[in-house]
Amino acid sequence: MQLADAEKWMKEFYEKRGWTEYGPFIRVGFLMExxxxxxxxxxxxxxxxxxxDEKESTRAEQKQELIxxxxxxIGNIAILADMYGVSLEDVMKAHQEKLTKRFEHA
Incomplete structure (x- = not known):
C-alpha cells in the first residue's frame, strides 16, 4: 500500500467512526497511549x-503485535497531520530535509 493510499483509507475509516471529531489535544493523548x-x-x-499472569506468545505473535x-x-500521526492540512509525505520530506541539513558536515 502506498503512503497516500494508506492516508486516504485511514482518514475515511476514522471519519466513518467519528474518531476525527476529537481535537488535536485528545488525538495526541491517543497517540501517547x-x-x-x-x-x-x-x-x-x-x-x-x-x-x-500473561500467556507467553510466540515470536510470530510478538512480531504481529509490533506491526x-x-x-x-502511524494512524494517529496521519489523523493529526490531516487536522493541520499536512500529508505524511510532507512530514517525511521535511524530516528528511531537516536531518540531511543537520548532519551534512558530520
Missing part, C-alpha cells in the same frame, strides 16, 4: 514480559 502500547510490544519482542501497534501509532 498507542506509543505506550508499542513500547510494551517492543519489550515483549526484545526481552519478554516475564509475567506469570499492529506501529500501525496504530
Amino acid at each position: 498507542e506509543a505506550g502500547e508499542l513500547a510494551r510490544a517492543v519489550r515483549a519482542y526484545e526481552i519478554g514480559r516475564d509475567r506469570p 499492529e501497534e506501529m500501525g496504530d501509532v
Whole structure:
C-alpha cells in the first residue's frame, strides 16, 4: 500500500467512526497511549514480559503485535497531520530535509 493510499483509507475509516471529531489535544493523548502500547510490544519482542499472569506468545505473535501497534501509532500521526492540512509525505520530506541539513558536515 502506498503512503497516500494508506492516508486516504485511514482518514475515511476514522471519519466513518467519528474518531476525527476529537481535537488535536485528545488525538495526541491517543497517540501517547498507542506509543505506550508499542513500547510494551517492543519489550515483549526484545526481552519478554516475564509475567506469570500473561500467556507467553510466540515470536510470530510478538512480531504481529509490533506491526499492529506501529500501525496504530502511524494512524494517529496521519489523523493529526490531516487536522493541520499536512500529508505524511510532507512530514517525511521535511524530516528528511531537516536531518540531511543537520548532519551534512558530520
